[in-house]
Amino acid sequence: MKSLKAVLASCKTIHQALQIHAQAVVTGRHHHPFHMAPLISFFATNHLHHSHLLFSQIPNPDLFLFNFLIRAFSLSQTPHHALSLFRSMLSSSPPISPDSFTFPFLFKSCAKLSLSKLALQLYSHVIKTGFDSNVFVLNAVLHFYFAFGDVHNACKVFHESSVRDRVSYNTMINGLVRAGRADCSLKVFGEMRGNRVEVDEYTLVALLSACSSLEDRGTGRVVHGLVYRKLGCVNENELLMNALVDMYAKCGCLEVAERVVSCGNGKSGVAAWTSLVSAYALRGEVEVARRLFDQMGERDVVSWTAMISGYCNSGCFQEALELFVKLESLGMEPDEVAVVAALAACARLGGLELGRRIHRKYDGASWRCGTHRGFTCAVVDMYAKCGSIDTALDVFSRTRDDMRTTFLYNSILSGLAHHGLGEHAMAVFEEMRLLGLEPDEVTFVALLCACGHNGLVNDGKRLFESMLSVYGVSPQMEHYGCMVDLLGRAGGLDEAYYLIQNMPFRANAVIWRSLLSACKEHGDVTLARLASQELLAMEHDHGARNVLLSNMLILMDKHDEAASVRKAVDDVGIQKPPGWSYVEINGVLHKFLAGDTSHPEAKATELMLRNIHMGLETIGHVISA
């Protein structure tokens, strides 16, 4: 008689397997772990739920069966089942203790479910029971520390461990690269070589990723040499080929990257092509990127996202959104990254209706690798940039504390700043501090900008002074710019000028322009001349500042000087690139230039604008030129 395993191996359909199960029930073998294991294992690949059902009918499952199912669930989309199985394993009578097989699967489940506390509890159990000297357990611990972003403890455990193998090194190198510490990963690789541990394809892929993120083509070439020595010129590993192409693409060697793709005997896959698309788009050659994108044999969500982001990077937001809508219409499920890119494009175009549609559609989405943190941030940013600050605040306030990040606070703070809600911004910042989130450079730009727009001079000064001393963020050019603007608007022109003279770097055009417009506002001709001289001496020309300067001189009744500035502008032939504006009305995107009268409803628009102006002036606003 054939063994059950042999019979199952020849099963072609689920029905045949179910018949075998029925037979086991008839012969009374369905209660025995030993007899049921092959059936449970048969269903585990595609019908895990059924395996679980069979398992639950066994009165006394053994450690092996528990481990088997815990493993299967830890790899599945529902890893929490692995943890409940573990609980029932501990509480069965007699209780079953986990072994070195159990722990790695539990850690994997914790990592997938972001249960860092549980993982740490389990780890202390591992140490107590001595399983930390098992290399499989160690590697799983390293993996979960990296998954939780705890690079420090991963390194600590790795360096203090007495057992290490090739996988430990690979996990370290890969984890460090993904944590943005590619430089450290190369050091670990040095240790690996020093300890005469052989490299394998996992090592090589991780090293190529390190070179990609460091844009270190020299080391990249050395690793390419290692690949060649290890595997010869033709290789069968698609992931490795892709990593190689990506390395050359990220290092700017696009020609070499393309050569690797074409010499790869068709072994390089979607990822390699996606790297090329993204590299060309980043270089500003969107047309080339699009041609490659259209030529690709196979395209997945990531390739579409690369092209969409590529358009965004080159300022082609309309093309980006067209591609996103096409992606949806093809029935492909965009991931968090794609949706974030589309929302960013909406934000830049003022596409409120499309943005709102995207927000509603993906609000409850359950993304495989998504955290929803990026999504929330992009949604808040989109509403704020589209002028709907109330909706932005609404989404923000309904966001759970553990979903709040510095980035999210930066989005809402910038929104509040641009909407002139300075006091509200200060209150939100206070809330951010209480939550223990650390502000970064962007936070302070938003805050100082908010203070500037609302005349909160003392708050602004206090914040600026606390940046480095309290928060460890050193002020950049933008922050000085905000301060010059803040002081200038409040009439503190001398203080602003003093700040410019005492900055650690030379002021840029933005700063001088901001001082110039403050001079205009407060009628300081001497400082205005000084600022405009600085501006004219700057290399990269910008027509707007001269227009501003001549406007100012006209307002100050210095028509002769104004005329000479205008003439200087005309003589040099300074041209300001046209600034396109976009507005979305009822889902239709309208594009126009300043002074553009080509739109069919230009007259009506002009009339409405005049009404708004008059309304603003009636309630006491001063409209500057």
Add this chain to the structure above:
DNA sequence: GTGGAACGTT
């Protein structure tokens, strides 16, 4: 009769 780690998009 069960183990581990890997590529491309923000």
